[in-house]
Amino acid sequence: MGDLLDRYDLAGAFDEMFAAAGEPRTPYLGLVAHLETLSRSDLDDRCAMRDRAFRDQGITFALGGEEERPFPLDLVPRILAARDWTTIEAGVRQRVLALERFLADVYGERAILHDRVIPHRMVVTSAHFHREAAGIVPAGGVRVHVAGVDLVRDRDGRFRVLEDNLRCPSGVSYVVENRRAMTRVFPEMFQSHHVRPVADYPMRLLAALRATAPPAAGNNPTVVVLTPGVYNSAYFEHSFLARQMGVELVEGRDLVCRDQVVFMRTTNGEQRVDVVYRRIDDEFLDPVHFRPDSMVGCPGLLNAARAGNVTVANMVGNGVADDKAIYSYVPDMIEYYLGERPILDNVQTYLLEDPDVLAHALARLDQLVWKPVDGSGGYGIVIGPRARDHELDALRTRVLADPRGWIAQEPIALSTAPTYIDGSLAPRHLDLRPFAVHDGESVWVAPGGLTRVALPEGSLIVNSSQGGGSKDTWVIADPLAPASVAPSELPAPAPEAIDCTPLERGRQDPGPLVAPLDQQQQQQQQ
Amino acid sequence: MRLAITHVTGYEYEGEVVASYNLARLTPRSVGGQLVLDHRIVVDPGVATFPSIDYWGTVVHAFDVHVPHRRLEVTGRSDVVTADAVGPPADAPGFDVLERDDVVDQFAELLAPSSMTAADEVVAALAGELRAGQSPVETVERVIEWVRDHVGYERGVTSVATPATGVLAARRGVCQDFAHLTVALLRAARVPARYVSGYLYPLTDGEVGVSLDGESHAWVDAWAGGWWSVDPTSGETAGDRHVRVAHGRDYQDVAPLAGIYHGAPSKSLMVHVDLTRLT
Numbered sequence: 125m126g127d128l129l130d131r132y133d134l135a136g137a138f139d140e141m142f143a144a145a146g147e148p149r150t151p152y153l154g155l156v157a158h159l160e161t162l163s164r165s166d167l168d169d170r171c172a173m174r175d176r177a178f179r180d181q182g183i184t185f186a187l188g189g190e191e192e193r194p195f196p197l198d199l200v201p202r203i204l205a206a207r208d209w210t211t212i213e214a215g216v217r218q219r220v221l222a223l224e225r226f227l228a229d230v231y232g233e234r235a236i237l238h239d240r241v242i243p244h245r246m247v248v249t250s251a252h253f254h255r256e257a258a259g260i261v262p263a264g265g266v267r268v269h270v271a272g273v274d275l276v277r278d279r280d281g282r283f284r285v286l287e288d289n290l291r292c293p294s295g296v297s298y299v300v301e302n303r304r305a306m307t308r309v310f311p312e313m314f315q316s317h318h319v320r321p322v323a324d325y326p327m328r329l330l331a332a333l334r335a336t337a338p339p340a341a342g343n344n345p346t347v348v349v350l351t352p353g354v355y356n357s358a359y360f361e362h363s364f365l366a367r368q369m370g371v372e373l374v375e376g377r378d379l380v381c382r383d384q385v386v387f388m389r390t391t392n393g394e395q396r397v398d399v400v401y402r403r404i405d406d407e408f409l410d411p412v413h414f415r416p417d418s419m420v421g422c423p424g425l426l427n428a429a430r431a432g433n434v435t436v437a438n439m440v441g442n443g444v445a446d447d448k449a450i451y452s453y454v455p456d457m458i459e460y461y462l463g464e465r466p467i468l469d470n471v472q473t474y475l476l477e478d479p480d481v482l483a484h485a486l487a488r489l490d491q492l493v494w495k496p497v498d499g500s501g502g503y504g505i506v507i508g509p510r511a512r513d514h515e516l517d518a519l520r521t522r523v524l525a526d527p528r529g530w531i532a533q534e535p536i537a538l539s540t541a542p543t544y545i546d547g548s549l550a551p552r553h554l555d556l557r558p559f560a561v562h563d564g565e566s567v568w569v570a571p572g573g574l575t576r577v578a579l580p581e582g583s584l585i586v587n588s589s590q591g592g593g594s595k596d597t598w599v600i601a602d603p604l605a606p607a608s609v610a611p612s613e614l615p616a617p618a619p620e621a622i623d624c625t626p627l628e629r630g631r632q633d634p635g636p637l638v639a640p641l642d643q644q645q646q647q648q649q650q
Numbered sequence: 651m652r653l654a655i656t657h658v659t660g661y662e663y664e665g666e667v668v669a670s671y672n673l674a675r676l677t678p679r680s681v682g683g684q685l686v687l688d689h690r691i692v693v694d695p696g697v698a699t700f701p702s703i704d705y706w707g708t709v710v711h712a713f714d715v716h717v718p719h720r721r722l723e724v725t726g727r728s729d730v731v732t733a734d735a736v737g738p739p740a741d742a743p744g745f746d747v748l749e750r751d752d753v754v755d756q757f758a759e760l761l762a763p764s765s766m767t768a769a770d771e772v773v774a775a776l777a778g779e780l781r782a783g784q785s786p787v788e789t790v791e792r793v794i795e796w797v798r799d800h801v802g803y804e805r806g807v808t809s810v811a812t813p814a815t816g817v818l819a820a821r822r823g824v825c826q827d828f829a830h831l832t833v834a835l836l837r838a839a840r841v842p843a844r845y846v847s848g849y850l851y852p853l854t855d856g857e858v859g860v861s862l863d864g865e866s867h868a869w870v871d872a873w874a875g876g877w878w879s880v881d882p883t884s885g886e887t888a889g890d891r892h893v894r895v896a897h898g899r900d901y902q903d904v905a906p907l908a909g910i911y912h913g914a915p916s917k918s919l920m921v922h923v924d925l926t927r928l929t
Binding site (some may be wrong): 258381416 | 672697704705752756758759909910
C-alpha cells in the first residue's frame with residue numbers, strides 16, 4: 125500500500141479530489157482507491173514511462189531558452205463529473221455562439237453598438253479590432269472555428285470564465301497526447317473508468333473546416349494548416365493537427381494568391397486551397413493588410429477571404445472579442461444575441477476608464493489581479509496580493525498612463541488538485557481550457573479540455589509559457605447516455621463489450637477486460 | 651463644377667518585379683452632394699482589379715501582378731460633379747454637447763490619437779490654449795488659423811511618414827502635414843476630426859476644357875454638431891474645387907496606392923494628377 129496521499133493538506137481552496145481531508149469526492153473514489161495501491165517508487169516508474177512515451181513522440185517543450193524537456197504532464201488525472209461537464213459544455217457552447225454573433229455584428233452592421241449595449245469606444249479602441257476585416261462575410265459563415273475558453277473554479281466549486289481565446293487557441297494537441305500517454309502509463313485506470321474520448325478532436329476539426337469551405341469548393345475541399353514554421357513554440361501542435369487530419373502543413377511561402385484565389389505549390393504544380401486553418405497571428409498573416417515586413421504570411425489571403433474564395437480559420441479580427449475589457453460584456457452579448465441568461469459566470473472585473481472605478485481599484489491595488497487587455501499567455505499579469513511594493517508602484521504608473529489597456533479582477537482562489545511533486549502528492553492550483561469547434565451548424569466541445577497546473581507551491585499562473593504543467597482531464601460518461609467512443613483510446617477493441625459502469629458508482633470490480641495490442645506490449649516490456 | 655480627373659500613379663523599379671500586391675484608393679464616391687458620373691481604373695501591366703468598400707466607406711481596388719515587370723502604373727479616371735461648400739453647422743452646439751458621454755463614445759476613434767496624429771505635450775498644450783473660451787466652431791477656426799500662421803508650405807522637408815508632432819517641430823510641410831497637424835490639434839481639443847484625401851482643382855476661375863496639373867490633396871473634416879470640411883492649406887471651407895476620395899483617421903487609412911512586392915528596389919514613385927473643368 126502506498127502513502128502518497130497520507131500527508132495531503134488541503135490548501136484552503138476548493139479541492140477537486142477531496143471534499144475534506146480523507147473524504148474523496150464521488151467521481152474520484154475509484155482513482156483514490158487506485159492511488160492508495162501505489163507507492164512512491166511505483167509512481168516514479170510510471171513517470172519514467174510517461175517521459176519515455178513523450179520523448180518517443182517528440183513531444184518536448186522548451187522554457188525560456190532551456191533545453192527541451194518532456195511536456196510536463198502530471199500523472200494524477202483531473203476528473204469532471206458528468207453533471208459539471210454538462211454545465212461547462214452548455215456554457216461554452218452558449219458563449220461561443222454569442223461571440224460568433226458579436227464578431228459578425230462588429231464587422232458588419234454594428235447593431236450592438238448602435239443599441240448602446242457595448243460602448244463604441246470599447247470596440248474601436250481595441251488593439252485587435254481590425255478594420256481590414258470590416259465587411260467581410262466569411263464564405264462558410266463562421267469566424268470562430270476553434271475557441272479555447274479558460275475556466276477556473278472558485279472557492280464554492282463554481283466554474284467561472286477567466287478569458288476567451290478566439291484567435292489561435294493552442295494546447296489541444298496536449299489534450300490528445302496526454303490521454304495517449306496516460307492510457308499507456310495507467311491502462312488499468314481506463315479499465316475501471318469510462319472516460320469520454322478526446323482522440324476524435326482532429327476529425328471533428330477537419331469536419332468543421334470542410335463544412336465551412338466556400339460552396340464552390342464542392343464535396344472535396346482542400347484544407348491546409350498554415351504554420352509560421354518550425355521555430356514557433358506551437359509547431360508541434362501545427363504538425364500534429366495536420367498529420368492527424370491528413371492535410372498538408374504549409375508555410376506562407378508554400379501558398380500563393382492570384383486574383384483572390386489561394387493556391388498551394390506542390391510537386392504536381394499548383395493546387396487550389398479552399399480552407400486555411402492558420403496558426404499565424406493576424407498581424408503577420410497577410411502583409412498586404414498588416415505588417416508589410418512579415419515573412420511568414422500569405423500576401424492576398426484576406427482579399428481572397430473577402431472575395432469568398434477561401435475560408436480562413438479562425439477569421440481575421442477575432443481578437444476584438446477576446447479583448448479582456450470586451451470580456452466583461454460577454455454576459456450582455458449572451459442576453460442581447462441569444463436572449464438567454466449566461467450559464468457560466470465571469471469573474472468580477474473592473475473596467476478602468478471610469479475615473480471613480482479606477483480610483484477604487486487603485487486603492488485596492490494590492491488586493492486585485494491586474495491584466496493587460498490584449499495580452500495572452502499570462503504575460504504582464506500582476507497578482508496584487510503576491511506583488512512586491514516596487515512591482516505595484518510600477519503597475520500603478522502603467523495603469524494610470526493607459527487605463528483602457530488594463531482590467532482589474534477580484535482574485536479567484538483557483539481550485540487545487542493533488543499533483544505529484546518531489547515524491548508526494550501536494551495541492552496545486554489549476555484551471556481548465558475546454559476546446560470548442562464550430563462548424564456553422566453546431567458547437568462541439570471536446571470532452572474535458574486542457575487542465576493546466578501551476579507547479580510552484582501557491583502559484584496561480586498556469587500558463588505553460590510560464591512554467592505550468594498539465595493533467596489529463598477526464599469526463600466520466602453518464603452511464604445513461606449513449607457512449608461515444610474512439611477505438612484508439614478504449615482499453616478494449618469492442619466498445620459494447622465493456623462494462624460501462626464507473627467504478628465509484630457501485631465500487632464493483634470492473635470485470636475482465638481485453639486490452640488492445642499496443643498496451644499489452646507496453647505491459648510486457650515492464 | 652464638373653471635373654474630369656486623371657490620376658496616374660505607380661512605381662518604376664531598378665530591375666524586374668514578379669509578384670506585386672496592391673490596394674488602390676483612387677475612386678471618388680457619390681456622397682455629401684458630390685456626384686460621380688463615371689469612374690474607371692486601369693492597371694499596366696494589365697490585370698483585373700477586385701473592388702470592395704473598406705471600413706471607412708472608401709472604394710478599394712485590390713490587384714496583383716505576377717508577370718515580370720519593371721514599371722507598374724495605375725490610372726484612375728473620374729468624371730465628378732463636385733459639391734458646393736457647406737460652412738459650419740447652423741446653431742452649432744457648444745463643448746457641453748461635444749463632451750457629452752454619448753457623443754464622445756460615438757466619435758471615440760476620431761478623438762483618439764492615431765499613429766500619425768499622436769499628440770505630445772506640446773500639441774496638447776497648444777490645443778488647450780486654442781480652445782480656451784471658444785466654441786467648437788471657433789476652436790476649429792483658431793486651429794486652422796494657427797496652423798496657417800505657423801507652418802510654412804514647403805515641399806521636400808517632410809515625408810509621407812512624418813507625424814503631426816514632426817510637422818509641428820519642423821514648422822514646414824505640405825497639405826498632408828497641414829492636415830495631420832490640424833487633426834491632431836482638433837482631437838487634442840476634443841473636437842472629432844478626420845483626415846480627408848482627394849483632389850483640388852487649382853484655379854478659382856479655370857477655363858472649361860483646359861486641363862491643369864493638379865495634386866493629390868488632403869484636408870480635414872471637423873465635427874461641430876455636423877461635419878464641416880475645412881482645408882488647412884488654403885484656410886477655406888472645402889467646396890466645389892475639392893473632390894473627395896476617402897477619409898479616415900490619418901493618411902494610413904486612405905493611402906492612394908499601397909502595396910508589397912518581390913523583386914528589385916523601387917527607383918521612383920510617380921504621381922500625376924490632371925484636372926479638366928467640364929462645366
